[in-house]
Amino acid sequence: MSSMEGLRANSSQFTLERKPFRILGGSIHYFRVPRAYWEDRLLKMKACGLNTLTRKYVPWNLHEPERGTFRFQDQLDLKAFVTLAADMGLWVILRPGPYICAEWELGGLPSWLLQDKGMQLRTTYPGFVNAVGLYFDKLVSIIKPLMVKGGPVIAVQVENEYGSYAKDDKYMPFIKNVSPQKPLMVMEYWSGWFDVWESITTSVVSEILERGVSINLYMFHGGQLWLHEWSDGLRYLQTPNYNAPLSEAGDCTPKYQLLRKLFSQYHPEPLPEVPSPQERRAYDPVLIQQHLSLWDSLHFTDKPFRSDRPSYGYTLYETTITCGETLNSGNNIRDRALVFVDRRYVGTLDYKTQELILPKGQGERTLSLLVENCGRVNYGKALDEQRKGILGDILLNHTPLRGFNIFCLDMKPGFMKSSGSWKSDIEVPSLPGFFLARLHVDGPPKDTFIRLPGAVFVNGQNLGRHWFIGPQHFLYLPGPWLRRGENQMIVFEEQKVDDKILFAENPEHGRTTDVYKLPFCTLL
Structure with missing residues (x-):
């Protein structure tokens, strides 16, 4: 033309x-x-x-x-x-x-x-x-x-x-x-x-x-x-x-x-015929077969690094503490952090909850903050302020914490390819963690929808993230992202995991004003 x-x-x-x-x-x-x-x-x-x-x-x-x-x-x-x-x-x-x-x-x-x-x-x-x-x-x-x-x-x-x-x-x-x-x-x-x-x-x-x-x-x-x-x-x-x-x-x-x-x-001439709709299929549920804890996955990340600002996904901050009592974020966490002591979950810090009482203990313990980037604004005068991660001091008993080791968990496809050390004892899953299932496709792959909480990866492609606060219940999985035979499905879960992945031919959508996703779904 x-x-x-x-x-x-x-x-x-x-x-x-x-x-x-x-x-x-x-x-x-x-x-x-x-x-x-x-x-x-x-x-x-x-x-x-x-x-x-x-x-x-x-x-x-x-x-x-x-x-x-x-x-x-x-x-x-x-x-x-x-x-x-x-x-x-x-x-x-x-x-x-x-x-x-x-x-x-x-x-x-x-x-x-x-x-x-x-x-x-x-x-x-x-x-x-x-x-x-x-x-x-x-x-x-x-x-x-x-x-x-x-x-x-x-x-x-x-x-x-x-x-x-x-x-x-x-x-x-x-x-x-x-x-x-x-x-x-x-x-x-x-x-x-x-x-x-x-x-x-x-x-x-x-x-x-x-x-x-x-x-x-x-x-x-x-x-x-x-x-x-x-x-x-x-x-x-x-x-x-x-x-x-x-x-x-x-x-x-x-x-x-x-x-x-x-x-x-x-138009002076008849319009072209409308193409036929793509075929869809509700595949049979697939069982979670293996899992890999967040902590074990750190072996597949780069060595700990010091970075002021993560780009996408999660960033893990770890340091050593010798006391319990009050942890205060001062609203310096962007945007949400799961808090662990010796890798046991003790609470969440975000814009609403900025103070947390840590359990008391003896000797040195590891404090971990798994900080989630919840997305940057797309419009308005706050664009310059969209840095993510820990932006200022985190106080323990009014004293700033120092000496963080920082791990980038941006969930890019290369990160998901590091699939060693998967464990099969799925009856005792470790959370947060990655959960592996395999979908077998007989015949030409068809479009489908996945129903499951968590961040979902299919054959290395990041589909996005479900969250229990909803209301979206499904993620669209295009047929071209599947292949005949075995397909790898990995779900990252923070605090809860199901034993299977469910599929549907058509989605169900809740209220249109509150649908939730992770920012790292922008990575192709």
Whole structure:
């Protein structure tokens, strides 16, 4: 797909290739959809009558997970996704950031930026400017060949929602200058927010179309919940797939059918047939077979290290104490810590509970704090304050504790591959710990849903995290992540474990305002 002249807005109507053009758009986040299902989701977008993939976010924190290390392959192959959209006859409006919001941890900004204690995100602070420049140099080299006249990208929106942030009036001109020069469009097409989707009726959309106005459905397909994490700084929050026309598993909802009927009126030719839904299966329950305690797993981590700030997952802090009495966090724990004395659980510290009475004992004992990163806010002026771990003094009887050994438990796939020393005496499991089960798949793998508390890994892929405070009861497991034959399933549990893993063909969702996930589910 190419054009002699790109998108223009010189009058009351857009033009593309010098012809009137109305954007009938929808949003899909490629990083929230298994690559094997990109084609299915885009075909369903085309079959709904949309012509443009809009608000296509690019998450900096996934594409540069460590400073100077770039990932644009496999699940993160931006060029492949845009090219696939072009092959289906879809135009693309790209939103490269650097901040994207997207109900995504830290709005897509990499947490390593906060290793600079003076960091001022989304400003012309030199440390931020330099990092953005290096990232955009890499990103623009990928985007530029996809721009018209050479590809399907008809517009680029830089940054996002800066008017509500607006700390630096020099920032937006800077971002514009490090982006592709043409075409550039700093605007949005909204059809509603994720918590008011039900109020967006077809009559409203119909009125928008009758007035000749372009529209973007945000979201058309929210993608998998295992990657939708953010936080309000106090607890996990979860957008419930935005109640989008395409469900988490790619099902065409009644909303999809109504929109398809409406958009069909604005096409001279019949719309393409809707692809068949993916087959699903409720696999038989599988039994937990082996376990590995958290403490034994430390043999597979790097040697103890001293780090001011963990990025994702858990961080274990250990030191020696010689007395009991009162442990006080002073709200210096971000965000939640399980407390152990000689590796026995004694309580939890978080923003609500900042003081704990430790049991008395004789001689030296080991105090362990397993600190959980509950996610970074994705929006607002608190972005600069999203450092995680232990941020200040932890007091024991009013005396600051010192000499911590620190272990990173970020739950990356490489960590889970260290599977030695598994124990089979599952009747006496050690908690916290990892629990291993094996799912045998006969025939082609099918989509399914897992029902089980804990953080779940399937064949090394991190699906996300269940928590008993709910209300989400299931995690979506895409069929492409399974294989014929044996599949390894590992669950990390903090304080309670079931003896089996259960599956379902369809999920059950509770209240949409309180769904909880772990931040390390962003790691692909």
